[in-house]
Amino acid sequence: MKMKIGAIFTLVLIAGGLTLAVLAFVKNTTPYVTVSEAKNMEGKRVHVNGVLVKDSVENNVQSKLLTFTLKDDKTGETLNVVHKGFMPDNMEHAPRVVVGGAMTGGHFECTDIQLKCPSKYQGEKTAQGT
Amino acid sequence: MLFGTTAVFVALAFALATVFAYLFGKIIPWGRRLYLATVASIFTVEGYLIYLLMTGRYEINYVWQFSERNIAWYYKLAGAWGGQEGSFLLWTTLTALLGLVIYKKLDKLERPFMVAFTLILASLVGILAFKTPFAFHPGADAMGYLTDPASGHKFLVTDGLGLNPSLENYWMTIHPPIMFTGFASLGILFCFAIAALVKRDTKTWQALARPWAAFSAATTGLGLCLGGFWAYETLGWGGFWAWDPVENVSFIPWLGAVALLHGLYVFNATGKGGKANLFFAAFPFMAFMFGTFLTRSGTLSDVSVHSFVNMEEGSKRLLIGMVVGSILAFVSLFTWTHLAVRRTALYWGSVAAGAGLLTWSLIVPGSFMAYLRWPMGIWTVGMLGGMAWSFFRPESWSVPTRGDFEEESGVPRRYGLYAGISAIMFMSLCALLGTAWPWLTFLLSGKSVKLEEDFYNRALLLPAVIVLILSALVPFLGWHRTDGKRFFNRMLLPWTAAATLAIVGFFAMGIRNPFGLVVAVICFLTVTANAWRISEVIRRSRVTVGGFIAHMGVAILLLGMVVSRGFERKEQVLLPKNEPAEGLGFTITRGDDRLLPASTAMKQMKELPITFVRGDQKFVALPEYWQRLQPGDPNPQRMTRPWIKRGFDNDIYVSIRPPENVFDARGQVQISPGETKKMGPFTITRIGALTMKGQPGQVGTTFSAHFHVVHPTGSFDVEPALQMTEDGLQAMPQDLGQGIGASIGPPQGMNGPILFQLGTITDLLPVELFHKPLTILVWLGAGIMACGGFLSVRRRALDARALARQRALTSHEENGHPHASHPTSKKQNTPRKGKLHKSRLHRKY
Numbered sequence: 002m003k004m005k006i007g008a009i010f011t012l013v014l015i016a017g018g019l020t021l022a023v024l025a026f027v028k029n030t031t032p033y034v035t036v037s038e039a040k041n042m043e044g045k046r047v048h049v050n051g052v053l054v055k056d057s058v059e060n061n062v063q064s065k066l067l068t069f070t071l072k073d074d075k076t077g078e079t080l081n082v083v084h085k086g087f088m089p090d091n092m093e094h095a096p097r098v099v100v101g102g103a104m105t106g107g108h109f110e111c112t113d114i115q116l117k118c119p120s121k122y123q124g125e126k127t128a129q130g131t
Numbered sequence: 132m133l134f135g136t137t138a139v140f141v142a143l144a145f146a147l148a149t150v151f152a153y154l155f156g157k158i159i160p161w162g163r164r165l166y167l168a169t170v171a172s173i174f175t176v177e178g179y180l181i182y183l184l185m186t187g188r189y190e191i192n193y194v195w196q197f198s199e200r201n202i203a204w205y206y207k208l209a210g211a212w213g214g215q216e217g218s219f220l221l222w223t224t225l226t227a228l229l230g231l232v233i234y235k236k237l238d239k240l241e242r243p244f245m246v247a248f249t250l251i252l253a254s255l256v257g258i259l260a261f262k263t264p265f266a267f268h269p270g271a272d273a274m275g276y277l278t279d280p281a282s283g284h285k286f287l288v289t290d291g292l293g294l295n296p297s298l299e300n301y302w303m304t305i306h307p308p309i310m311f312t313g314f315a316s317l318g319i320l321f322c323f324a325i326a327a328l329v330k331r332d333t334k335t336w337q338a339l340a341r342p343w344a345a346f347s348a349a350t351t352g353l354g355l356c357l358g359g360f361w362a363y364e365t366l367g368w369g370g371f372w373a374w375d376p377v378e379n380v381s382f383i384p385w386l387g388a389v390a391l392l393h394g395l396y397v398f399n400a401t402g403k404g405g406k407a408n409l410f411f412a413a414f415p416f417m418a419f420m421f422g423t424f425l426t427r428s429g430t431l432s433d434v435s436v437h438s439f440v441n442m443e444e445g446s447k448r449l450l451i452g453m454v455v456g457s458i459l460a461f462v463s464l465f466t467w468t469h470l471a472v473r474r475t476a477l478y479w480g481s482v483a484a485g486a487g488l489l490t491w492s493l494i495v496p497g498s499f500m501a502y503l504r505w506p507m508g509i510w511t512v513g514m515l516g517g518m519a520w521s522f523f524r525p526e527s528w529s530v531p532t533r534g535d536f537e538e539e540s541g542v543p544r545r546y547g548l549y550a551g552i553s554a555i556m557f558m559s560l561c562a563l564l565g566t567a568w569p570w571l572t573f574l575l576s577g578k579s580v581k582l583e584e585d586f587y588n589r590a591l592l593l594p595a596v597i598v599l600i601l602s603a604l605v606p607f608l609g610w611h612r613t614d615g616k617r618f619f620n621r622m623l624l625p626w627t628a629a630a631t632l633a634i635v636g637f638f639a640m641g642i643r644n645p646f647g648l649v650v651a652v653i654c655f656l657t658v659t660a661n662a663w664r665i666s667e668v669i670r671r672s673r674v675t676v677g678g679f680i681a682h683m684g685v686a687i688l689l690l691g692m693v694v695s696r697g698f699e700r701k702e703q704v705l706l707p708k709n710e711p712a713e714g715l716g717f718t719i720t721r722g723d724d725r726l727l728p729a730s731t732a733m734k735q736m737k738e739l740p741i742t743f744v745r746g747d748q749k750f751v752a753l754p755e756y757w758q759r760l761q762p763g764d765p766n767p768q769r770m771t772r773p774w775i776k777r778g779f780d781n782d783i784y785v786s787i788r789p790p791e792n793v794f795d796a797r798g799q800v801q802i803s804p805g806e807t808k809k810m811g812p813f814t815i816t817r818i819g820a821l822t823m824k825g826q827p828g829q830v831g832t833t834f835s836a837h838f839h840v841v842h843p844t845g846s847f848d849v850e851p852a853l854q855m856t857e858d859g860l861q862a863m864p865q866d867l868g869q870g871i872g873a874s875i876g877p878p879q880g881m882n883g884p885i886l887f888q889l890g891t892i893t894d895l896l897p898v899e900l901f902h903k904p905l906t907i908l909v910w911l912g913a914g915i916m917a918c919g920g921f922l923s924v925r926r927r928a929l930d931a932r933a934l935a936r937q938r939a940l941t942s943h944e945e946n947g948h949p950h951a952s953h954p955t956s957k958k959q960n961t962p963r964k965g966k967l968h969k970s971r972l973h974r975k976y
Contacts, residue, residue, distance in 0.1 A: 011550070018554075018593045022561055025589030026582065033569070033579040048581055059833060061863060062705060062791040062897055064856045068831035083831050087703070087788040087897045090367075090770050101583075107829045 031101065036073040036080045043104045049080065050099045053092075060088045071098060071109075081108045089114055135179050135265030142172035143260050146253035153245040162245055166234055169252060170227045177224040180217065180264055184210045189288040190275030193217065193264035199293035205304040206294055212307040213294055215427065215442065216264040221307065223255040225315040233319060233343070236935060237326070238335055244326035247460070251318050254453045261445035293734075302361035306354065310381060313351030314419060317384050319343050320391060321416035321457060324409045328464040333405040337398045338934050340412060342927035344395055345677075347388035347415065349920025355381055356688070356913035367773040367786040369901040370696055371909060374587045379566040380422030384415030386559035390552045391415070396678075397548050400610060404549070406469060411556075413461040418563055420454045425570055452489060459485040547605035554594040554601070561590045595689065599653050602682040603660035625663045629655035650693050657686035677923025684916025691908025695782070700902040705895045706741065707793075714900045715783070717743040721896060727755070734759050739787065739896065743776070750776050752785040777907070784901035793895045794864030794872045796888035802838075803884040813889065814841040820882045830855055833863065836875050836885055849873040851887075866892050 033048045051071030058069040067084040069092075082100055095116035102111035145168045153162035180193075184207050189195045197213035198206070212221040230248055237244050267275045268288065276285040294303065320343060327336040358378065359371035372378060391411035397404050428442045428450060442450070463482050565582040572580040607621055633651040661679040669676055704714035711720045722740035729736045735758045742751050755772040769789045776783040800810045807816040818837040825832030835852035851874045852863040864874035870893070876886030 014593075014597065018557065018597070021593050022557075022590040025586045026564075028589070029583040029586035030568070030580050031583060032572075033581060059831070059852075059854055059863065060791065061854055061856065061861050062895055063793060064861050065703065065897075066830075066854075066856045066861075068854070081825055081829065081831050087899065090789070091768055094768055101581075107826055108831055 033099075035076070036071060036078045037076060039080060039104060039109065040078075046101070046103050048099055048101045049109065050097065051080065053095055053098045054079065058088070058092055060092075062087070067092075069098075071100065082111050083108050084111045084114060089116055092116065135176065135183070136263050138172060138176045138179060139256065139260050139263050139265070142169060142176055143253060143256045145169040145172050146249055146256050149249040150246055150253060153242055153249065159241060162242075163234065166230065166245065166249065169249065170231055173224055173227045173252070173256065176259070177211070177220055180220060181208060181211050183265075184208065187289075187291070188275075189291045190267055190271065190277075191264075192266050192268050195268065195288055195291040197291070197294060199291040200289070202293060202299070205301070206299060209298070209303045209307070210294065212311070213298060213303075214264070216259060216262055218307065218311070219255060219258050219446075220264065222311045222314055223252065223259065225308070225312050226252055226255065226318055229312070229315050229319060236339070236931075238339065238935070238938065239332070240323070240326040240330060240336055240339070242326075243329035244322045247322040247325040248318065251322070251453070254449055254456075258446040258449045261449065262443040300361060300365050302357060302364070306357045306361055309350060309357060310354030313347060313354045313381070313385075316343060316347040316350060317388070317416040317419050320347055320388065320412045321461070324412035325460060325464065327409060328461075328468050331468055333409065336412075337395050337405065337408060339931060340391075341395050341399065342924055342931050344388055344392040344412075345920065345924040345927045348385065348392050349681075349917060349924055351381060351385040351388060352920060353913070353917045355385055356909075356917070359909070360913075364775065365772055367771060367899075369699065369701070369773075369784045369786065369899075369903065371692060374562075374565070374584045376422070376566050377426050379562050380419060380426055383422060383559050383562050383566070384419040386555050386562070387411060387415035387418060390555045390559070393548050393552050393555075397545055401545055403545060407552075409465060411552075413457075413465075414556075414559075417454075417457050417461065418559070420450075420457055422563075422566060424450050424454045425566065455485070455489045459489060544605060544608040544610050547601055547608050551598055551601040551605065554597045558591045558594045558598075561594075562587060565590075596650070596653055599657045599686055599689070602685070603653075603657045606661065606664045606679060606682075621663075622660070625660040626656060629659045632659070644698070647694065647697060651690060654686040654690035658683045661686075675923060675926040677919045677921075677926050680919025680922060681916050682919070684912050684914070684919050686912070687908050688912025688916055691905055691910075691912050695903040695906040695909060698904050702900045704898045704900060705793075706898050707895055708893055714898065715745075715902050717745045717900075719743055719898070722751070724756075739790075741785065741896075741898070743783070743785075750783075752776060752783075754785050754787045756787065756789060779907060780904065782901075782903045782906040784903055786899040786901070788897040788899075790894040790896045792864070792866050792872065792892040794862065794874045794888075794890055794892050796874060796890040798890070799876070799886050799888040801884050802887050804882055806884075810887075810889065812842050815839070815887055816841075817885070817887070821878055821885070823881070825855070828855070834860075834878060834881075836878075836887075838873070838887060840873075851875045853878070864888075864890075864892065 031046045031048055033050060034042065036049060036051055039047050039049045049071060051073055054070040054072050058067070060067050065086055067086065067088045069082050069084075071080045071082055072078070073080075082102075084100075084102075092114075097116075099115040100109065100111040101113040101115075102109055104110075145165060149162060149165040149169050152165045153159075156162055183191055183194050184198050185204065187194070187198065187200055187207075189198075189200075193214060193216060194210065197217065198210035210217070212218045230252070234241070234245060234248075268277055271277050272285070276287055278285055293299075320340060323336045323340045323343070327333055355378075358381070362373070363369070363371050391408060391414075394404055394408040394411045398408055428447045459482075463485065565586055568582045569579040572578060603625070604622070607618055630652050633648065633655040636655075637648055637651055661682045665676045665679045668679075700715060702714045704712050704719065706712050706719055706721050708721055711718050713719070720742045722742060725738040725740065727736040727738055737756045737758075738753050739756055740751050740753055743749065752774040754774040757770045757772070759768040759770075771787050771789065773784060773786040776785070798810050800808050800815065802808050802815060802817045804817050804820050807814060809815070816839040818839060821834045821836055823832065823834050832855040833852045834854075835850050838849050838851075840847055840849060847867065849865050849867065851865045853860045853875060854863050855861075860877055862874045862876070864872045866872050870891050872890060872892035874888045874890065876888065878885045
């Protein structure tokens, strides 16, 4: 009897753990999509990787609103991105940006921004002299 | 540089020679000598790179990229692991160093162990050979001189770019060497598994590997904690851990090493679980190699902040070779020695497919992804099929355990530990799945799918709680039988103490959240139970307490992480230059910026003092704001560093963003397109209608108006704008310099009149304040965990030494030759050894 309770308890724990993991898994998968795909996925959380359009970054500190435009590498399609909050450091220097969020009424409401900052990586760099 | 590159190739030659010497050499001393030569040449390479960094040889591209003239010596030293090649070199050097500690103490496992180990070393040196850190700038001549395209003059680069400011922190000098020591030790665990499989000896390694499992767990764990501190102190988002792939790559093997540590503990006490331990020993290295491939080769560069964008093709192939090779070697050997499948075509077919894949990935150029699917698929299906086939023929399992243990000794504690190990491995595999998912989905469907941070938090919560509870319960279980009543009595005090402490503590802190309370009670339980256990066993000095201390540390650390992140309060404040603001109950005032001494004129470092006052509490925060000017770039690179007011009960975390200018109108005039109007000394002409960028009515759309302004000393053009936000149109004034700016009021149609404003511009400092309760626990927990971990390493090392001495004695008595090759018969079993083991049992448990 004692053994049985232990076994049942263990099974319940294992089942619970697996269920939680599977639920967490199902809830948290978000695809990486292109700009045009993102535009057709209103309200669904996605990640978009694109080129930051130069001079499109507008940072309004007082309303804590950051807006910028992402461009698709291949098709050249653009996406207006809106982020509520302060601008990340060195935004203007990032050639590429990955944004996570969802389309809401014509613009992309972004909750997280990842900058592909050139200074952090070893891209093509050459010395410009002394 | 010729010398450095030559040294790399010499090291490679020695490493390969060592592999062959251990593989084919009749006598071990030759392998050992060559190993020493390999180590010496690797040290030379590392030493030479450090020499170049210290003496500032900026004609070398690597030195130029990761160092500069006027930085402290420890940052110059840190340049040695600041970049991709340097960090591979550090990994290689530390692997060689750890090998030096172990290479003579491997008993009969020496030959297979060292073959695998030097093969790893050779691959690492090979990666460096493809891309050495010693190359000159592209386009340089044989002496490192560059030619100025304009004048044709030759010149030598005399200063470097310097470390990325976000890396310029004392942790940069401390954290990577510790982390890479941990990584290097994973290779040792892997080689133990391989050697044990080759020798068909599942026992010897389990005693030898104990100090190394503890060392791996302690070092990797410490490295993880220090990485978290680094992130907390510099990144400005107020946390320690973000489930970034690069963080996961060290988290996954750490859990694996912890599982192995406990598995070895079980085996050495009961003789059970030897096969699983082989997997736990091999897993951390395989997972780490796989993770390194994911994060270093550019595969995950979209997903991770840390990821490197690209890797040299040859190095990448070698890295892939290491991943595939290590998994192939372990799985094939394990299947060969443990499962009946080995005599089937299935086995050989899948091994051939795997080996083919390995060769292919090393030789054939092209996208790895493109051809990975089929060979890898065939191999996986073959191996899994083989295992399934064996599973249905259990009578044919060949189990090479040299069992000399008592049957069924101590079910309860063993099962408790198994449960814990399973939960730990479950966490590790979940993290691995999350890290690999974007890559796997890309491989299978051509589209990446990311698993969000929340996945880890949810999936790992329950197993983490189970592990904590088990680490409070299992130490009280006996190896043999546990008397329920006595067990309960012993547990009563720790349980009551934990619950009381947690509840009282939490109500005193003002936190009344049931989830927090449950986590707190469990963490406190782990702490008090293990403390209780320490007090019970410390009088018997022979019993180790390191493990219990480490349990306490983990619980405290986890409590600190959960509480300081889960119960933080956060507020965003815009702080004007000259008037106070309110945030988190503090009155905040900004002082005058102070310029800090910077290494070069290109860098400008400022300290922005902010005074915080709340009741009697007063302190000055000194967050930093850095700008780096780059020639030919109008916008400086900007970086901020948070400031932390550390306290006993909470941290106040002050994170800033670069200051922004805000407009205050002093004069205005209504003006239509084409009109010219006067305002004080200014004559203003509006040119054209409004220009719109974006879609009408959509958030983020801007409208700008163009003006030509003439005043007595000159003229200028301005283009202030309005932006659509959720609160309506917001002005976006234009900065004209010297504290003056221009702005516009709401428009009346695209062609209608608009209000033009001139005024002052003041800067506003965006400040993010975090109130983080009990963050001190994170530090305390990490410290306690590390102390416990290293105590346990010391303990296991002493054990292993004593065991080696005893074994040398027995083996001497038996055949008088410690290094004679032993027959690999499974039946070999001396009563003497059995007795030795039993006496150890009684002594320790």
